[in-house]
Amino acid sequence: MATILGVPASPYVRKAMLAHTVKQVPFEIKMVPPGSDDPTFREASPLGKIPAYQTDQGTLISDSSVIIAYLERVHPENALYPENSEKYGQALWLEEYADTKMAEATNALYFQRVVGPAFFDHTTDEERVEQVINELIPPVLDFLESKLISEHYFIGSAMSVADVAIGSNLMSLERAGYEIDREKWPKVSSFFTNFMALEAAQKQQATEDQIFNR
Structure with a gap:
């Protein structure tokens, strides 16, 4: 069985875990924080970032996008990448947007x-919170609102890697107590x-929940 190395509360680890669950591929989670000295983790992720991954064949790789791409190749059932070339490109772009521009806002x-x-024994900076809520998040949600083609999927008529990546980031917002304004962003909210x-x-x-309520 494959192993995801990381912390489930990380949006990138979450993304990899969601992909496995959606595709109904079993996995184990090994709790490893970013920058860990765990030898398997360091070999898999020389940059020290999570998630890292050990395939069921023992191969070590890292990065959520790489992990999902590998997973799709080995387990093509319940595909997360559209067959159509144009939709495939769109799905990859939205995944990249979610991992970069969107994550910049949601992770903040x-x-x-x-x-x-x-x-990290960090005291919340309320001024930073207001800046993120007022300046960083709205443009991201505006963009996503413009790209949604239905209330269920960003690309085509089935779940894709774009939905998994974007949904993972939106889960971070919800846990941070941010409620999507249904009047401003009705499609994203739905x-x-x-x-x-x-x-x-x-x-x-x-x-x-088990992690945060420990």
């Missing part, structure tokens, strides 16, 4: 309100409601 609030206080109704998202949320 998530750290201030959740991760920092829980794991998408997230439907995403959180998925068995995979509920299972992930329950796993993270």
